[in-house]
Amino acid sequence: MKFETPATTNPIDQLKIIGKPADRIDGPFKTTGTAPYAYERHDNIANPACGYVVGSAIAKGRIASMDLTAAKTASGVLAIVTADNAGKLAKGNLNFATLLGGPEIEHYHQAIALVVAETFEQARAAAQLVRVDYVKAEGAFDLAAVKDSGKPARITGGPADTAVGDFAGAFAAAPVQLDATYTTPDHAHAMMEPHASMAAWDGDKLIVWTSNQMIDWSVGELAKTLGMPKDKVRLISPFIGGGFGGKLFVRADALLAALGARAAGRPVKVALTRPMMFNNTVHRPATIQRIRIGATRDGKITAIGHEGWSGNLPGGKPEAAVQATRLLYAGANRMTATRLAVLDLPEGNAMRAPGEAPGMMALEIAIDEMAEKLGLDPIEFRILNDTQVDPEKPERAYSHRPLIACMGLGANRFDWSKRNPRPGQVRDGRWLVGIGMAAAFRNNPVMKSAARVRLDNRGVVVVETDMTDIGTGTYTIIAQTAAEMMGLPLDKIIVRLGDSAFPVSAGSGGQWGANSSTSGVYAACVKLREAVAQKLGFNSTEADFADGQVRSGNRSVPLAQAAGESGIVAEDVMEFGDLGKKYQQSTFGAHFVEVGVDAATAEIRVRRMLAVCAAGRILNPKSARSQVIGAMTMGAGAALMEELAVDKRAGFFVNHDLAGYEVPVHADIPHQDVIFLDETDPMSSPMKAKGVGELGICGVGAAIANAIYNATGVRVRDYPITLDKLLARLPEVA
Structure with missing residues (x-):
C-alpha cells in the first residue's frame, strides 16, 4: 500500500x-x-558460555604487543578472540568506529579482545590476565580547542549550511540584537539494560539474540562485517530495556558474541559492563552554539542565525543542533551553519531527539533573552514570530502547526499570567522562585x-x-x-x-x-x-x-x-x-516549569512541570503520557546534572557509571502534567498520528534555564546548570 x-x-x-x-x-x-531479555534468553540454547570484553586502555595509538599466554591457561577459558584471529572483518555502513580494534586504536575502551569461558566470573578473571603494550599517539579530546578546525558537515535531512536573504546585512541593521554562545556537554544514554547479546551458529547460519532497536539495519551490518549473506543472519530482540538511540546500531557485544561463538564452538553471551557502555558505545556529542537574532523594536525577527560546532571520530556525523532554527520561527533573513571537528573520543551518534534536543537547549534560551531585550512577554514574542510555512521554503506550508494553541493552553493551565517578569522578585521562604517556558519542536519523519x-x-x-x-x-x-x-x-x-x-x-x-x-x-x-x-x-x-x-x-x-x-x-x-x-510535517508543544533556587546555597529544585503536545492522533494516551514524562525527566537531567566529564589528557569519559554520571531520581522530579491537543493530521499517515516520544524532551532544558533566570536573574548559557555557576552572582539578588 x-x-x-x-x-x-x-x-x-x-x-x-x-x-x-x-x-x-x-x-x-x-x-x-x-x-526474556537478550542476555537471559535461551530458547533451547542450553548452557551458553560467557564472554568478557577487553577494552583499550588508551584513546589513540596502536597495540605494540598482546600476550594471551596466562589468560589462555586460566580456569574455564574456551577461546580468546582478537583482531589477529577473528578473520577478515569489513567495516559496516552505520558505525564510525571499528567494533573490534587492533592494532590501530581509535578511542578509549575500543574492544580489542573477547575472553570466552565457562562462567562470567572465569571470563572476567582471565580478561585481567591479558597483557597489552601500547604505543600512544597524541589525540584531540577538547571540542573548544579544535573548534576552529571544524569543517562543514551535512546533517540528516539537509545541507551543512543554509542561507535565505541577507543575514549579515539584516543583523547589522537590526535595532535590537542578540549575539550569544551556548554550550552543551557530552551526554550518555544510560539506559537500564546494558548492551547485551547471545549468539549461536547452526552450520553457516548465525542467530543472535540482542538488544537492538533496528533489526533489519543490524542484520545488514552484521552480515557485511562478517562477510556473509544477509539471509544467513537472524536477529531476535523481543524485549529491550531502554535504548534512546544508543541501540540503533550493532555494537561490539553482538559482533563479539558471534565471533566468540564461532571460536568456542558453542553459544556465547556477552554483556558490556557499565563503564564499557559509556566509553565503548555511542553518546550525544558536546556542542558549541552561537545564535544571533536581530529584530525590529516591536518584536519582529528580521535576522536569525545559528552556528553549531561538534566533534566526532573521522567519518562521523555532526550533532545537527541548527535543525530547529531552520523551521521554528519566521524571519526573512536567515543563516545556519554546521561544523564538525575531529575528536578522538568514543563515537558520537544518535541520542533521543538528536539535533533538536541540544539545539533547542540553546535556541529557546536565546528567544527568551531576545524577548527580554524587547520588553516582551516570552510567549508574546514567540506568537509574533510564528509561521505557517517553512521559513526557508515559503512555498511549503505546514501540514498542521498548532504551536500557538499549545502555548496558550499551557499558559492558562500553568497560571503564566501570575508570573513576575522581573527576575529575582518572588520568594517562598529561603527559596527564590521562578517560572519559565520554551517551545517544543520535533520533525515527523x-x-x-x-x-x-x-x-x-x-x-x-x-x-x-x-x-x-x-x-x-x-x-x-x-x-x-x-x-x-x-x-x-x-x-x-x-x-x-x-x-x-x-x-x-x-x-x-x-x-x-x-x-x-x-x-x-x-x-x-x-x-x-x-x-x-x-x-x-x-x-x-x-x-x-x-x-x-x-x-x-x-x-x-x-x-x-x-x-x-x-x-x-x-x-x-x-x-x-x-x-x-509537499508539506512540512512536524510536531509541536510547549513546556512550562517552576523552579526554586536556595538563596544561600544555590541548590536548584524543580517544583512543577507541564508539557502541552500536538502530535496528531494519540494512539494510546497512557503510553504516550509515559513517553512524555520520561522525556521531560530526561530533559531535566540534561538541564541540571548530566555531563560526561572528559579527561582531556587521556581522552576518556571519567564518570563512566551510574555512580558518577548523574541522572534524575524520584526526589528530583515533582508532579508532571501532560496535555495532548485533540487533533489529527491526515497528511501524516492513515493513522493520522505523529511521533511524540522525542518531542517531550525538546525545549525542556531551556524552559528550566529560563525559570532559573526568572528566579535569580542569573543567566547561565553553559549546561548543565549547576549551583557553582549561580553561586558567585547569587548574593546580588539574594
Missing part, C-alpha cells in the same frame, strides 16, 4: 480501541520477570514498514513484524491497531515483534516508530479484511468488522468462521509518497 494522498475516513476513525488508554500488554511480563497478519479459526489475529518495543508501548499500540481494524477485542490479538524472520518494519528510532509501524499493520489488515470479505462473498468496501463479526446488508458471519481450518494470512507494506515533501 502506498500513502500518497491525505487520509480520509477509515476504520481507525471508529476509535473504539485506538485512542484508549489500554494497559501495556508487556507490563505483566516485565513486572513478573518473565520477559515516517519510514516504510511492513507486517504480516494471520487469522485463525478461533478468531484470533496474530501480528508479526520485526518492529521493536524499547519500553515505548509498541506491543500495545500495534495490538490496538489490529483490533480496531478487525473488529476484535484486545485479548483476541497476539503481537510478535523483534525477529528478523518477520516482515521488515520501520524500527524504533527518530520518533517514526509508532506512526510508521502501525501504518504497516493497518496496510496488512486492509489486505486481511479484503481476503475475509472475498471468502465470505461480501463486497470488501461495504463489509463492517465489529464485535468479532463481519456484517454486510442483512448478513452477519463470525470472523472466526471465515478463517476455516487453515486460517487466512495477509501481508503488506506501507510506503509513503511525497506528502512529506
Whole structure:
C-alpha cells in the first residue's frame, strides 16, 4: 500500500480501541520477570558460555604487543578472540568506529579482545590476565580547542549550511540584537539494560539474540562485517530495556558474541559492563552554539542565525543542533551553519531527539533573552514570530502547526499570567522562585514498514513484524491497531515483534516508530479484511468488522468462521509518497516549569512541570503520557546534572557509571502534567498520528534555564546548570 494522498475516513476513525488508554500488554511480563531479555534468553540454547570484553586502555595509538599466554591457561577459558584471529572483518555502513580494534586504536575502551569461558566470573578473571603494550599517539579530546578546525558537515535531512536573504546585512541593521554562545556537554544514554547479546551458529547460519532497536539495519551490518549473506543472519530482540538511540546500531557485544561463538564452538553471551557502555558505545556529542537574532523594536525577527560546532571520530556525523532554527520561527533573513571537528573520543551518534534536543537547549534560551531585550512577554514574542510555512521554503506550508494553541493552553493551565517578569522578585521562604517556558519542536519523519497478519479459526489475529518495543508501548499500540481494524477485542490479538524472520518494519528510532509501524499493520489488515470479505462473498468496501463479526446488508458471519481450518494470512507494506515533501510535517508543544533556587546555597529544585503536545492522533494516551514524562525527566537531567566529564589528557569519559554520571531520581522530579491537543493530521499517515516520544524532551532544558533566570536573574548559557555557576552572582539578588 502506498500513502500518497491525505487520509480520509477509515476504520481507525471508529476509535473504539485506538485512542484508549489500554494497559501495556508487556507490563505483566516485565513486572513478573518473565520477559526474556537478550542476555537471559535461551530458547533451547542450553548452557551458553560467557564472554568478557577487553577494552583499550588508551584513546589513540596502536597495540605494540598482546600476550594471551596466562589468560589462555586460566580456569574455564574456551577461546580468546582478537583482531589477529577473528578473520577478515569489513567495516559496516552505520558505525564510525571499528567494533573490534587492533592494532590501530581509535578511542578509549575500543574492544580489542573477547575472553570466552565457562562462567562470567572465569571470563572476567582471565580478561585481567591479558597483557597489552601500547604505543600512544597524541589525540584531540577538547571540542573548544579544535573548534576552529571544524569543517562543514551535512546533517540528516539537509545541507551543512543554509542561507535565505541577507543575514549579515539584516543583523547589522537590526535595532535590537542578540549575539550569544551556548554550550552543551557530552551526554550518555544510560539506559537500564546494558548492551547485551547471545549468539549461536547452526552450520553457516548465525542467530543472535540482542538488544537492538533496528533489526533489519543490524542484520545488514552484521552480515557485511562478517562477510556473509544477509539471509544467513537472524536477529531476535523481543524485549529491550531502554535504548534512546544508543541501540540503533550493532555494537561490539553482538559482533563479539558471534565471533566468540564461532571460536568456542558453542553459544556465547556477552554483556558490556557499565563503564564499557559509556566509553565503548555511542553518546550525544558536546556542542558549541552561537545564535544571533536581530529584530525590529516591536518584536519582529528580521535576522536569525545559528552556528553549531561538534566533534566526532573521522567519518562521523555532526550533532545537527541548527535543525530547529531552520523551521521554528519566521524571519526573512536567515543563516545556519554546521561544523564538525575531529575528536578522538568514543563515537558520537544518535541520542533521543538528536539535533533538536541540544539545539533547542540553546535556541529557546536565546528567544527568551531576545524577548527580554524587547520588553516582551516570552510567549508574546514567540506568537509574533510564528509561521505557517517553512521559513526557508515559503512555498511549503505546514501540514498542521498548532504551536500557538499549545502555548496558550499551557499558559492558562500553568497560571503564566501570575508570573513576575522581573527576575529575582518572588520568594517562598529561603527559596527564590521562578517560572519559565520554551517551545517544543520535533520533525515527523515516517519510514516504510511492513507486517504480516494471520487469522485463525478461533478468531484470533496474530501480528508479526520485526518492529521493536524499547519500553515505548509498541506491543500495545500495534495490538490496538489490529483490533480496531478487525473488529476484535484486545485479548483476541497476539503481537510478535523483534525477529528478523518477520516482515521488515520501520524500527524504533527518530520518533517514526509508532506512526510508521502501525501504518504497516493497518496496510496488512486492509489486505486481511479484503481476503475475509472475498471468502465470505461480501463486497470488501461495504463489509463492517465489529464485535468479532463481519456484517454486510442483512448478513452477519463470525470472523472466526471465515478463517476455516487453515486460517487466512495477509501481508503488506506501507510506503509513503511525497506528502512529506509537499508539506512540512512536524510536531509541536510547549513546556512550562517552576523552579526554586536556595538563596544561600544555590541548590536548584524543580517544583512543577507541564508539557502541552500536538502530535496528531494519540494512539494510546497512557503510553504516550509515559513517553512524555520520561522525556521531560530526561530533559531535566540534561538541564541540571548530566555531563560526561572528559579527561582531556587521556581522552576518556571519567564518570563512566551510574555512580558518577548523574541522572534524575524520584526526589528530583515533582508532579508532571501532560496535555495532548485533540487533533489529527491526515497528511501524516492513515493513522493520522505523529511521533511524540522525542518531542517531550525538546525545549525542556531551556524552559528550566529560563525559570532559573526568572528566579535569580542569573543567566547561565553553559549546561548543565549547576549551583557553582549561580553561586558567585547569587548574593546580588539574594
